[in-house]
Amino acid sequence: MASVTIDDVRKSFGQVEVLHGVSVAIDEGEFVVLVGPSGCGKSTLLRMLAGLENITSGRILIGDKVVNKLPPKERDIAMVFQNYALYPHLTVAENMGFSLKLNGVSKAEISERVKPAAEILGLANLLDRYPRQLSGGQRQRVAMGRAIVRDPQVFLFDEPLSNLDAKLRVSMRTEIKNLHNRLTTTTVYVTHDQIEAMTMADKIVVMNDGRVEQIGAPLDLYDNPANLFVAGFIGSPAMNMIQGALAGASFAASDGQALPVPSRLPDGAAAGPLVYGIRPEGIALGGDIPLTVEVTEPTGSETYVAGQMGGAPVTCVFRERVAAKPGEVINISIDPGAVHLFDAASGTRLTAAG
């Protein structure tokens, strides 16, 4: 186990800079998820951590050792690839013991170390199979087994669940989390799926366009997004954003609709155009704000209602069952405490001082 420090790391491919100075501190035993839309540089950062890409500038430390120039094999890391990268000509047992064999570990010791890992992952009766004879979920487990057997300082996961079907993804999520609780090895996990990030991470690093947008615990990001990007990226359905500006003690949307604001207004809120952010569950039925219904999606436990309010598309989640028809106008209310105000120009969230 080791901590990982990423210190002002930059990466250029030719003339194009894809990472513009990323700094992340990862504590020993922490489960950190790098999340962001595709092309944001999260996989590149992971590959730099693994030693598969070189570092243009900045430093990466594993423990207290700078690893910038070290080849992958000397970094004591294990990586699970998106396509699993299992050796097709080796059996499950041979795949899992490959690194030990390369290090000249005796046959007896290899099987001694492969067995418990296989048991943890439920692969014990598949050890003689070849990767081709396994299902997607089993291959995924073998890839994790190969990492576990190494007992490395850091686990790296590169979108490991994106090739699995939705149901398997949910159960593997739990399994990976369980595994981490059991082994407590420092883990860096890359995904584009914010649900994976929210459910698994101790700490989420939200990346966009080669920059870190925000670092924090999952619920912290959910409740206090630093800017419009994080607010829109974390949470599903996404936060509703309405353009407008302050008008006295309320918010005037672009079509003139007045919306409630927190009693303690953040500093500088009155200065210029704002974006009004409210999560779908911050909206309740009954009140004096009209919402024109477009689509109603009952899921059983909740009802999603999509419509127009204040000149912007809005999604609400109601615990009650709503039977509104398209075009119908329903009245809603907004919890002022759940409202976020963003500066429209910079996108940063305005917070009340002290």
Place this chain on the structure above:
Amino acid sequence: MAMTDRPQDEAEPRGGIWSRFIESRNGLGFLFMLPAAVFLLCFLTYPLGLGVWLGFTDTKIGRPGIFVGLENYAWLFDDPVFWLSVFNTMVYTFVASVLKFGLGLWLALLLNRHLPAKNFFRAIILLPWVVPTVLSALAFWWIFDSQFSIISWVLMKWGLIDAPINFLGDPWNARWSVIAANVWRGIPFVAISLLAGLQTIPQSLNEAAAIDGATPWQRFTKVTLPLLTPIIAVVMTFSVLFTFTDFQLIYVLTRGGPVNATHLMATLSFQRAIPGGQLGEGAAIAVAMIPFLLAAILFSFFGLQRRKWQQGGSD
């Protein structure tokens, strides 16, 4: 004569039987296969059969022969020139194939890297394969010329030798020279085919191996090479067959000389049959190549068998 079994496929396009025939899966399939079957019968089966038959006769040019049983083969068995050609063919095939494999694999690995102007080099590599054999053989003829050889000239300029090398005049020099020309010509096929094979190996396997602690050499021997074996088996089977039956290169460069030192079975067969007029004997030499070729095919058959890890699973 093989044409006689061609059925009346230009029959009237009307009528119940015909339309039922053309709409049935087997009937239509038969019709589609017919051209290929006729082609194979005329140009493959018939010449092969005729060749085998000629080997059992004493046919000469201008005189139809009679069946003489194994007489040609018995005669060849006692013919030192025939055995010399068998020896030459074995040496030629073995040395050239090993060199082509080694150099071809090396080239393929180089071309698989991120080189500048990669596509340009890949195209260039194909040149020896694209140029007509006779043309490249003529070029080699000049390179190996006893007086005007550029190799001798360069070595003499450097002061390494003081007389031109007699490339094609000395038996072993000639053997190595034709092998060199054959290797030059055969490398592109091996290199490009193996390159195609290399490109089917996902990059992530190499990366995974690097993280697992494999050195570049271990990555090659433990990941790349095992995954490449199926392609190597196919490519080398073809390469061995091409080399074993080579004719053009030898015929232009040495005509089997000096003193039969570079006669391969294919060139000797032609030499005896056409310029020598002994069709039966030439055919017998050609037929004698079949066991060797069959051995090569069997070798590849077992080499080509899908390995256990290639077999599909239940999913």
